[in-house]
Amino acid sequence: xxxxxxxxxxxxxxxxxxxxxxxxxxxxxxxxxxxxxxxxxxxxxxxxxxxxxxxxxxxxxxxxxxxxxxxxxxxxxxxxxxxxxxxxxxxxxxxxxxxxxxxxxxxxxxxxxxxxxxxxxxxxxxxxxxxxxxxxxxxxxxxxxxxxxxxxxxxxxxxxxxxxxxxxxxxxxxxxxxxxxxxxxxxxxxxxxxxxxxxxxxxxxxxxxxxxxxxxxxxxxxxxxxxxxxxxxxxxxxxxxxxxxxxxxxxxxxxxxxxxxxxxxxxxxxxxxxxxxxxxxxxxxxxxxxxxxxxxxxxxxxxxxxxxxxxxxxxxxxxxxxxxxxxxxxxxxxxxxxxxxxxxxxxxxxxxxxxxxxxxxxxxxxxxxxxxxxxxxxxxxxxxxxxxxxxxxxxxxxxxxxxxxxxxxxxxxxxxxxxxxxxxxxxxxxxxxxxxxxxxxxxxxxxxxxxxxxxxxxxxxxxxxxxxxxxxxxxxxxxxxxxxxxxxxxxxxxxxxxxxxxxxxxxxxxxxxxxxxxxxxxxxxxxxxxxxxxxxxxxxxxxxxxxxxxxxxxxxxxxxxxxxxxxxxxxxxxxxxxxxxxxxxxxxxxxxxxxxxxxxxxxxxxxxxxxxxxxxxxxxxxxxxxxxxxxxxxxxxxxxxxxxxxxxxxxxxxxxxxxxxxxxxxxxxxxxxxxxxxxxxxxxxxxxxxxxxxxxxxxxxxxxxxxxxxxxxxxxxxxxxxxxxxxxxxxxxxxxxxxxxxxx
Amino acid sequence: xxxxxxxxxxxxxxxxxxxxxxxxxxxxxxxxxxxxxxxxxxxxxxxxxxxxxxxxxxxxxxxxxxxxxxxxxxxxxxxxxxxxxxxxxxxxxxxxxxxxxxxxxxxxxxxxxxxxxxxxxxxxxxxxxxxxxxxxxxxxxxxxxxxxxx
Numbered sequence: 001x002x003x004x005x006x007x008x009x010x011x012x013x014x015x016x017x018x019x020x021x022x023x024x025x026x027x028x029x030x031x032x033x034x035x036x037x038x039x040x041x042x043x044x045x046x047x048x049x050x051x052x053x054x055x056x057x058x059x060x061x062x063x064x065x066x067x068x069x070x071x072x073x074x075x076x077x078x079x080x081x082x083x084x085x086x087x088x089x090x091x092x093x094x095x096x097x098x099x100x101x102x103x104x105x106x107x108x109x110x111x112x113x114x115x116x117x118x119x120x121x122x123x124x125x126x127x128x129x130x131x132x133x134x135x136x137x138x139x140x141x142x143x144x145x146x147x148x149x150x151x152x153x154x155x156x157x158x159x160x161x162x163x164x165x166x167x168x169x170x171x172x173x174x175x176x177x178x179x180x181x182x183x184x185x186x187x188x189x190x191x192x193x194x195x196x197x198x199x200x201x202x203x204x205x206x207x208x209x210x211x212x213x214x215x216x217x218x219x220x221x222x223x224x225x226x227x228x229x230x231x232x233x234x235x236x237x238x239x240x241x242x243x244x245x246x247x248x249x250x251x252x253x254x255x256x257x258x259x260x261x262x263x264x265x266x267x268x269x270x271x272x273x274x275x276x277x278x279x280x281x282x283x284x285x286x287x288x289x290x291x292x293x294x295x296x297x298x299x300x301x302x303x304x305x306x307x308x309x310x311x312x313x314x315x316x317x318x319x320x321x322x323x324x325x326x327x328x329x330x331x332x333x334x335x336x337x338x339x340x341x342x343x344x345x346x347x348x349x350x351x352x353x354x355x356x357x358x359x360x361x362x363x364x365x366x367x368x369x370x371x372x373x374x375x376x377x378x379x380x381x382x383x384x385x386x387x388x389x390x391x392x393x394x395x396x397x398x399x400x401x402x403x404x405x406x407x408x409x410x411x412x413x414x415x416x417x418x419x420x421x422x423x424x425x426x427x428x429x430x431x432x433x434x435x436x437x438x439x440x441x442x443x444x445x446x447x448x449x450x451x452x453x454x455x456x457x458x459x460x461x462x463x464x465x466x467x468x469x470x471x472x473x474x475x476x477x478x479x480x481x482x483x484x485x486x487x488x489x490x491x492x493x494x495x496x497x498x499x500x501x502x503x504x505x506x507x508x509x510x511x512x513x514x515x516x517x518x519x520x521x522x523x524x525x526x527x528x529x530x531x532x533x534x535x536x537x538x539x540x541x542x543x544x545x546x547x548x549x550x551x552x553x554x555x556x557x558x559x560x561x562x563x564x565x566x567x568x569x570x571x572x573x574x575x576x577x578x579x580x581x582x583x584x585x586x587x588x589x590x591x592x593x594x595x596x597x598x599x600x601x602x603x604x605x606x607x608x609x610x611x612x613x614x615x616x617x618x619x620x621x622x623x624x625x626x627x628x629x630x631x632x633x634x635x636x637x638x639x640x641x642x643x644x645x646x647x648x649x650x651x652x653x654x655x656x657x658x659x660x661x662x663x664x665x666x667x668x669x670x671x672x673x674x675x676x677x678x679x680x681x682x683x684x685x686x687x688x689x690x691x692x693x694x695x696x697x698x699x700x701x702x703x704x705x706x707x708x709x710x711x712x713x714x715x716x717x718x719x720x721x722x723x724x725x726x727x728x729x730x731x732x733x734x735x736x737x738x739x740x741x742x743x744x
Numbered sequence: 745x746x747x748x749x750x751x752x753x754x755x756x757x758x759x760x761x762x763x764x765x766x767x768x769x770x771x772x773x774x775x776x777x778x779x780x781x782x783x784x785x786x787x788x789x790x791x792x793x794x795x796x797x798x799x800x801x802x803x804x805x806x807x808x809x810x811x812x813x814x815x816x817x818x819x820x821x822x823x824x825x826x827x828x829x830x831x832x833x834x835x836x837x838x839x840x841x842x843x844x845x846x847x848x849x850x851x852x853x854x855x856x857x858x859x860x861x862x863x864x865x866x867x868x869x870x871x872x873x874x875x876x877x878x879x880x881x882x883x884x885x886x887x888x889x890x891x892x893x894x
Contacts, residue, residue, distance in 0.1 A: 091782070093780070093782055094782065094783070095778060095780050099806070100808070101805075101806065101808050104794075107785070107790070107794075108794070110782065110783060110784070110785045110790075111785040111786075111787040111790035111791065111794075112787065113785075114784055114785055114786060114787050115787030115788075133782070136784055137784050138784075188775070191775075212810065213809075213810040213811070213812070219812070257777060257779075279748055280777075284748055287748065287749070289748075289749065289750035289751075290749065290750065290751065291749055292747055292748070292749045292752055292754075293747065293748030293749060294745060294746070294747055294748070295745060295746050295748070296745035296746075296774035296775075296777075297774055297775040297777060298745055298772050298773070298774050298775075299772070299775070300765055300770045300772050301745065301758075301761050301762065301765060301772065304761035304764050304765060305747075305757065305758075305761050308757070308760075308761070315752070315757075318751045318752070319749070319751050319752065321751065322749070322750055322751030
């Protein structure tokens with residue numbers, strides 16, 4: 001079964017959108033899969049959220065509607081031929097909106113809430129307060145699943161430096177984060193601030209959130225705020241800016257007279273700013289005994305308390321300690337447990353592993369692409385592991401229909417097929433990857449602090465999106481004894497790992513990459529049973545980024561060269577002189593433009609410069625003197641070519657193993673590698689069989705060195721490659737899988 | 745006023761703050777907060793009433809804008825349009841008005857029928873439950889044979 005979620009309008013940063021993304025992360029951890037659907041959405045989120053018109057359900061699926069305002073989704077939910085549930089975020093009180101355009105929507109929302117009650121099997125309140133309201137509206141099976149924040153996203157390292165610099169001040173600073181709408185009582189915030197100004201004339205009030213000018217009085221308040229000294233309306237801000245605002249605050253203040261939960265209260269706690277909040281609706285419950293709540297609005301008295309809370313170090317420290325305790329006690333794990341209990345009330349459980357022990361474990365291999373002629377480091381790695389493990393395991397490859405790694409377009413038929421005797425189950429990708437859009441989004445997001453929805457939106461756009469795979473894992477993982485997944489980066493792996501958790505061995509093939517900074521990848525490294533990494537450098541990188549990662553083991557691959565004939569390659573491609581060989585995808589991301597420029601400089605600097613030979617699928621047009629582009633070559637041709645090369649070249653800075661380097665070493669060929677990759681540098685330093693270039697690629701000196709010392713380097717290369725035998729690799733995989741099967 | 749929080753001594757914090765206020769010569773009352781409970785709406789009645797309220801398409805919705813400047817001009821233009829063109833609006837939407845009235849009547853009829861049937865089903869279920877309970881209550885207990893259990 002799938003658990004889909006409906007959100008009336010999906011906009012990153014909105015509470016319901018954030019909740020839906022968080023719920024989906026929890027569902028994955030519970031071994032359940034589902035998609036997000038909305039009526040309307042922010043442009044650029046089409047990979048993450050689909051139009052509700054495309055929703056197709058099966059009878060045992062569960063669809064959860066996030067309900068916070070009157071929406072046409074309520075009517076749609078009632079007529080879905082599957083199980084139904086409501087996640088109630090509460091509705092703003094009518095008394096604040098009489099005579100405004102919001103009134104009919106709020107009224108409709110209340111009527112829809114009662115109207116759905118007899119037709120749904122599950123009511124989820126995001127607070128006990130909301131759950132009580134669900135019961136009053138006639139819901140029977142009601143559970144509370146509190147919203148949560150991920151505290152690490154509000155740490156001091158997530159502050160936007162420009163905003164922090166702009167807000168730096170020693171003055172007492174009140175912070176408020178909410179839309180300026182009637183029930184948030186912005187006028188009370190201003191009243192409090194005016195009282196604080198009487199005590200601290202330099203005090204500031206920073207307000208984050210859009211001003212909803214649809215409501216006449218709000219406009220007047222905005223004008224009043226702009227006249228009041230020390231008030232700054234910051235509007236909508238990015239996540240890093242939000243953290244900077246919180247962390248610039250002396251006290252976080254909420255004067256709201258209605259909160260169904262109050263996520264900003266938790267965000268303030270995670271940002272180490274003491275909270276002073278009017279205990280309306282669910283606020284006291286969200287505070288959970290932390291911070292400072294109050295039940296009457298006496299502004300002069302509250303101003304005294306706000307100043308004391310912001311300036312008395314003892315009081316502040318005590319409150320902050322309590323707030324941290326509150327966050328630890330009721331974090332994502334708590335919500336996961338509650339959601340699990342709610343779903344269990346419908347008989348929904350994670351599929352159990354097979355009871356009967358088989359002689360040979362049945363193993364699913366999860367990889368983004370698979371098949372003959374598919375090049376790519378991780379894909380080749382997966383194919384090699386499949387070939388080596390076939391005598392020991394009953395294998396089935398779970399993959400996409402794509403052959404092209406840029407678009408993930410469905411080129412191969414979905415369903416069961418066989419590749420070299422191995423059963424392969426292919427799942428279609430409903431949405432090709434729009435590279436221009438992805439690149440633009442990457443430029444906008446990389447290097448900046450982000451919230452989960454922004455990260456997951458990027459991950460979804462990166463693809464390949466394989467809802468069929470996730471449904472297969474959620475429903476039929478019990479047919480497998482274990483799984484091995486390749487490449488942390490793609491959602492085909494990233495969203496599969498939590499689904500099967502400790503029954504997964506992950507081969508992360510991690511390297512320095514901007515996306516590795518995303519916290520959303522933490523569960524990919526923390527939840528598998530073990531990580532099988534390629535090099536000590538990769539392990540160090542993972543440990544630095546995700547210190548709580550699963551147990552890891554350096555395994556890598558084996559290299560087993562066939563008999564080679566360098567002359568055969570020279571004759572086939574008419575290469576009379578020395579040449580440098582690159583084998584792999586010929587594209588910008590692999591450092592090819594830099595390599596070409598360096599080769600041009602080498603030709604200018606030396607008379608007997610070797611030619612540069614590029615072998616592999618090319619996605620760029622190359623016309624340069626002394627450069628031969630061979631296109632895709634056969635396996636034997638690759639080995640022959642490597643054996644005859646003066647050196648193999650590894651220009652990419654992003655390598656987790658560099659199979660090319662190991663293959664070159666195994667036939668005694670030195671390597672010229674990009675020293676910016678710690679992995680390549682590690683190979684070269686440990687082997688002594690080549691040279692690393694750093695910064696702007698300079699081939700003049702390294703090529704000269706290889707020409708002078710090739711014989712000694714060749715011996716060193718063979719010695720180093722001898723340590724990469726397949727026997728050790730196969731034993732490691734078998735040990736890990738057997739231990740997994742034994743552990744049950 | 746009460747202060748909530750496990751990590752604070754609310755009473756002494758309040759007392760100290762009050763003393764500081766007194767020293768400044770300030771006395772204040774709490775701002776009254778309206779805490780009207782939110783209604784639970786019976787959806788069928790609500791929808792029938794909403795249909796009644798909105799059945800006439802010739803009556804415009806309240807004119808509002810969240811924009812300043814040009815937005816106010818748009819509001820004025822809408823107001824002028826309604827004042828000057830109401831005759832034509834009525835003409836264009838005459839049949840819609842009739843249709844809406846029929847939908848309202850139909851919905852009211854169906855809603856009333858649903859309410860009646862729901863009540864009937866509830867009554868029948870209650871009768872059935874009572875009938876099932878009655879024989880169980882009336883069943884005579886057979887005397888236990890053999891050794892008495894302590």
